[in-house]
Amino acid sequence: MNDVPGQDEGPDLETTRQTPAGARPDVVAGRYRILGTLGRGGGGTVWHARDEHLGREVALKRVAGEADADVLLTRGMREARTSAALAHEHVVRVYDAFEHEGAPWIVMEYVPGPSLASLLEGGATLPVRQVAAIGAQMATALAAAHGAGVVHRDVKPGNVLLVDATGQEAKLTDFGIARAEEDHQLTRTGMVSGTAAYFSPEVAAGEDPSAAADVWALGATLYAAVEGRRPYPDAANPVAQLHTIVRDRPRPPQRAGALTPVLAGMLDPDPRTRWTARRAAEALRAVARGGQETGGAAFAAGAGAAGAGAAAAAAAARTREEAAATQAGARRAAPGWWRTARPGRPPPGVAATARPRRRTGPRHRRPAEAGAGAACWPGWWPSR
Template sequence: MAGRYRLRSKLGGGGMGAVWLAHDTLLDREVAIKQVTFPADLTPEVARETRARAMREGRLAARLTHPHAIAMYDFTLEREDPWLVMEYMPSRSLAQALNVTETLPPTQVAQIGAQVADALTEAHAAGIVHRDVKPGNILIADRGLAAGTVKISDFGIARAKGDAQPGQNSVITGTPAYFAPEVARGGDPTEASDVFSLGATLYTATEGQPPFGIDEDTIALLHRVAKAQIMRPARSGEITDALLHMLEPDPARRPTMAQARDLLARSAVGADGNIAYVLDAPLRDSDGAVPFWARRGATGGPSRPARRLPTSTASGLPAVDQSEPLQSVHRPSPRTPRPPAFEPKNSGPGLPVPLIVALAVVSVLIVVLIVAIVV
């Protein structure tokens, strides 16, 4: 392809094309190449403009260089389709990790979010809106010296700020489960919608499902997103306030990406911790090892539900009627009991009640056995 890239194997695919592992014969290195596809029913004029815009956006994204963003090396047209040539990092996505373990510890999620937010802060400063932040586009290196390194990928549908195509606001592109409400309602994606999508992604990592649930009916899901009513997270611990701030229905009330980065980093290290370490260091467990879910070949246990999170990017989705009113994030009153599955463990002094009961039963059985032997 393009006279220098030899395709080796298919790494994956989705609604916006396929990703290939390839070898750059000129620089003798492995690269990842994404073929960006568009709906087949586009008129020739619209198709030409779409490809030209994709070329402009690809060149813009290639200017972004950040340690937590997959670098874009080249952009070319081949067989009339845009092809993005990107850095190849042997890794698993956050979506794949969540198929190994249903949820991640809040401190690790905070570090992942802070590093991705740091990269997106630089992208926003360069005028680039990602538009498809989701678990499938967050990669964690799973081998070698880079193991545990976090990077945001796939700027393939990224858009330069203000580069909206007239007449196209009735259809939307992205992954509905992680849409911001204003995007589901047909609004143009902005930096604020990237903040919401990152918040929805991190919510999924701690709660085990997106803030609006899982639904194979895309249109029904879009209507729930447009109403902006989510349940308060129950497993997010110290990052709960940061997530709720990022998931504000009103874009004007959300933090900027830089503010979200600082909120998440501070949640991970506490009041006296070193934020720089959170932003720079690879993911590690408390014992200094790479988390098991981020290691190559890690698989889920038998108790892991046979469920897959929504990951596919879709194009040409109809926007929801803007006459539907927005609703606020649902915050239960302090007196509302938390579901039993989310009850915190007993951390006070003494033994937990179930263990005391078990010991009492065993003691009674021992006494009965001794009496029987004596008799």
């Protein structure tokens, strides 16, 4: 696995074997003329096509996988319905869905710009304010999805599409493994779905993905965009990667500047105190408007000043539940840069390099999790 974003986003854990591309069709359903290939993956192939009836360019996805035909049809229709229900300016629109030659096809908005992953190839980075602007758009898209009860489950640079070469506007795509919060059936195949490199600690430990996990994945995506590397070094295989995510804390950012306190909130190891998508969007917008594009090794001590604008926006966006949790002492006093870099609070009187305490056994699960069957990895986990 490669630690550089864009080159290898890690294996998709729903299927680690790439689906054969098959022969390129000329015309699909007597209407969509294929112009080229936009991408291939475990979830299918996406073609660049022209709708001959309406005279417009579209993205045409043939849903594929290792499941049987009935499951694929159900999954394809679910993806289409999920995306179509999210009428948001920063979510790729779905125009139609149909069955053709025994396979589900989805007709989507064509986004001509590159993916964020392609811009990050070779360890490239983007300016802090541009990353914040893209992040704010993705966070508002996630907030809309979460408000509709939908969890994306696979936020990563490859699923962030830029509208054009300027990179100022982006859209979130690929709700192929997304699900409504009450739907637990189609993706319960013995392995959690998604891309391991962007899993949150709780998902890596075996818990069901939630809205909080989407926020973590977006935070990891923005971290990669500004740092040129992912929060964790890549491991040799998916299982080792999951172990690393659960056991270790994210590497402190060195170039994030004013984004540091925002990343700290989004990459909080505890999903209960992690920022919501809405709160992250407000803070990211503040950084995009006036964030400083300078970082430094002393981010732990300087984060309060660097993130003053983000702190104000975050405080305004804090929900009543989060405020109540803070007053009740739910926030843990765990060391680490995600704590010292939090906006609006001075860093504690400890060195930035202080190591968190390590547990010698598996983390204790909350009573509600007992007997859930999720994996418990040994190693450090901040106390609940």
